Amino acid sequence: MSNDTPWQDRGIDPDNPYAQPHPTIPLEPMTPQEGYEIHMARVREENAAWTEGSHKSRIKWWLQWCEQEGIDNLNDVTGRDIIRYRDWRRFQNGKNPENVPIARPTLKTAIDTLRVYLRHCAEANGVHPLLPEQIDPPTLSKGDHARDVMLSADRAEDVLEYLRKYEYCSLEHVCVELLWHTGMRMGGVRSIDLDDLHLGETPYIELHHRPESDTPLKNKSNGERPVAISDGVARLLRDWRDTQRRDVEDEYGREPLLTTVHGRISRTTIRNYVYWASRPCLTDDCPHDEDPKTCTANQNKQSAFKCPGSVSPHAIRRGAITHWLDKDWRRDHVSERANVSEKVIEEHYDEREDLRKMEQRRQFLDDI
Template sequence: MSDDLEPMTPCEGVEMYLDHRRGSLHERTIQSHHYRLKQFVEWLDDEGITNLNDLSGRTVERFFQYRRKSGISETTIRGNSYTYRAYLQYCEAIEAVPDGLGEKVLIPELDKHQLSRNHDLRPERIQSILEHYRQFEYASRHHVILELLFHIGCRIGALHAVDLRDYHPDEQYLEFVHREPETPLKNDVNGERPIALSEDVVEIVEDYRQVNRHDVTDDDGREPLITSRYGRMTVSAMRDIVYRMTRPCGYGECPHDRDPESCEAMEPGLGSRCPSSRAPHDVRSAAIMHMRSLDIPARVVSKRVNATQEVIEDYYDERTPRERMEQRRQTLEVLQ
């Protein structure tokens, strides 16, 4: 430990780091950082490390190894490692950890094959779930949330932000609008865009709006598209709906030999505890993969889902080289 360092507990460091970042990050992102750093702090406590001065590159690597042994995917570890690096770089600046520790956070290297194959929620499974809801819970709030997430490929926060005024059924499109501070988009104004909707999806949303949508306003007097009885649904409530909808027992048999009467994942707010349930981001990934399987150009998908073309091409295209060739052949038939 360097004599130049000021003693500080991991919890104090996290609190200062989050306060420092509040001016530059959305509250939703702050919450994500808090969750990731909480896991790091809890591990340090279990290891008996109570002073940030005592951290080293070896400590951080041991934490990553612990995460791997706990079953955390390499993709998740890679994504979270950027938060740990930023946190430790801040701790360097306030003289709580040794100089250079932030740069010793090694970001795991993943090849494109690992990244593209990380998406285990297949488009076909989403389509099966939607068929179930179109038949048995048509135009319900649950149905509309999943229908729009899969049709658009948007983030859950973007759908949460949509107002009735942003939805244009006659012209068959809706808009994503960045409105600080209540309903920000992940990429601020760069995430704003109009999104074309199919005739079938508009019909479903219209039936929801006219029959099942609660005629309420949120705390700011705005009329959300997706509502609860009390106003705009929270992002966490919408996320929980997706977890519940992707439980296999909701539309078939449980593949885990669990009794639905006693399964903890059937409890309110605990849908994520089902091994087969999936998050809204997984639905977004499935939607992007579906678009690419239809040979929709990456530049078009990029604009629709608000992601870079490079990411779309590298990580969301699971077609084999042969499948791509056959689709190009169909496009090039005009040359014959």
């Protein structure tokens, strides 16, 4: 329907454009939970497994709010309800005793997800098709993006130097080395089988989308690709495979590269190892004035996430991508290696300072 169509012909009250448009199609009663089930079925169909978990955690707030407000039929939801929910959601994260608003990017993600949920409900005649389009998620400035959390190249080199010297060929070392060197997502590193390794004269790793055996890639078949690795990383992987790797299969009979006593390494274990390896006190003095002997973040690998100086696997990926760009890699080459669009690189991964970018462009001045 064109935006030039008069308000009254679109079934919208000109004095209250946020109100529910008068339905021009018959709606069928739908509870928020039924809408959730329809939405999650579509999410499972179209996305990788961890995306499903993200949608579950975001929509749970909507279901909680609907229950709190006594909304048991989505037919009755109006644009004004969406505004009320948005105002409520700003202060709900389970960790806010002082009613501090959640981060703007978090709120945007929550509202974006709700809009997709309502679109799926509209397809099933649960809400008016115009309702999702009335939703206006928060806009983000460049500074709003969570761009400052990354492992810098200098810090990565310190961490890897320590691991190469004191933890060589440990599972922790192999995980961190792979994440930094390849820029892979955590799911990509976890998905690698022995058969995916090619460690000859031109070493590389194949990535395959195998959702039927619990190793999906974020971009599904579009994420499948060969990833070149250096001779040094190939040597590390040979040493790991031949001397340290537990010779076990996963529950699907596959031979994972990264194994524990339980089979294929879990995402949680990879995350714990990264938090542990990225603690500043691993290679330097604690910048937070904690005594490593008593610090709660230094008791074991499972508690390392408590350290305010530790970072997640995604911070390694962001740091690796920024490092490649800083080394004058072409953005399209970075895009292909990391399996991320050039637009997303610009918005979420490129941490180079503006002056650094300017100096890198200077080499092309003679072509003007």
